[in-house]
Amino acid sequence: MKKFILLLLLLVTWKVKAQNSGTITIGGDFDKFYPTVWTDGGWDNNATSVLEIGRSLVHTNSDWRGSLLARFEFHLNRYGNASDFINADIVQNYKHLGTQNVDFIAGWADQTLSNPGYGMVIWLRGGGTSYYYNSKYTTSCVVYDGVANPLPYQEYNGTIRTYKTMPDAYVNSNGLSRTGTAYFNGTGASYFAGNLGLGTPDTKGYKLAVNGKVRAHEIKVETANWPDYVFAKEYDLPSLNETEKHIQEKGHLPGIPSAAEVKNNGVDLGAMNAKLLQKIEELTLYIIDLNKTVQQQQKEINHLKKK
Incomplete structure (x- = not known):
């Protein structure tokens, strides 16, 4: 009963502070990514929530810290509603000073798989880094960086969350990350300028890399010096x-x-x-x-x- 009351208070707090745009700053260390919890404002409207997180100016907070534009489209599970998904579209630049590439987003997760809450977790880089957000529906953000709120924290009836030190494998740092499958029903040619990995994110410089079996009716290989x-x-x-x-x-x-x-x-x-x-x-x-x-x-x- 106490846990249920605590959850209701938390939901009420989120609703009171909810807004469509704002700014957050993640404390802690610059080499860590901290969990931030965002509410699914579109859930009760039977619609997809759209959250944009960005920092257009590369010099925000410090010289050449980096820029980011990220868009999340999501609908949370809320304890068994199976039409849940989280899709991300991320574009960010790399740090100009030094050799270390800098990402701002290390992962995301639905924290409502075992409770009827409204929270989606996004891990954002800390070290006093500021982020600006806009949401299609009113949302709120709770930051767990050891400064604004302590770490680790326990999801209600769920997982213990803490910081990350590097992006998860499913994170496409400069492009699309999709939960579902893709069907292209057009009869024309589909074009991919870069490399394509199936079952692996590391193509090792090849145009096509497949980690698994390949089945085809016919394979034609062009070669010279027969x-x-x-x-x-x-x-x-x-x-x-x-x-x-x-x-x-x-x-x-x-x-x-x-x-x-x-x-x-x-x-x-x-x-x-x-x-x-x-x-x-x-x-x-x-x-x-x-x-x-x-x-x-x-x-x-x-x-x-x-x-």
Whole structure:
């Protein structure tokens, strides 16, 4: 009963202080992100709440501290209402002084999964950093930075929250982060200028990185330097003795990466297909030469039989 009364008082306090715009300053340390709790003002209006958090001027609070424009669209669970989601659109610059990249947002969470409250948590960088906000519906913000309110704090009937030291993996520091799935039903081409990661945020510089299995009806790989040069007269075909020596010393065919190299670096399908074809063409030349030897030996055997 005491917990329920405490929750009601907290909700009433939020409603009293609720407004559509304002400024907050997060204390604590600059290298930490502190939880701030925002109310879902659109919930009782049966609508999506829209919260914008920004700092347009890069010199706010100190020289070159950084700028941020973030937009959150959300609808909270409130103890079992399943149409909940949190979508974020973040654009921010990096710190100009020093080599350390500076993010302002480290994550977010719905803190109403086990209670009928109205609170969404957003972790914002501290160290006396100011943020300006605008909300489609009236909202309020409670800051837990060890200054305005103590840390850690216990969600009502839920999780214990404290600061973060780095952004969570789901946070796209310069773009969209979406809760649901995406369908593009247009029949035209969709264009992605940057790199695309499926199952991984680290593409390692490749245009497409997939952490998992890939299934396709057809895959076409474009490659240059197709190894028909093996059949050219000037091609230096290694002898079988040289190939045998290389295998004994290295444990793999000449020109083919070792198992350790493949494990560490993967395989370029186009390049590997070319290398395998090169070995097939070399084998073909070996077989042709061997066949000539066998034919010559057979002629000699037949000649000896006749004698």
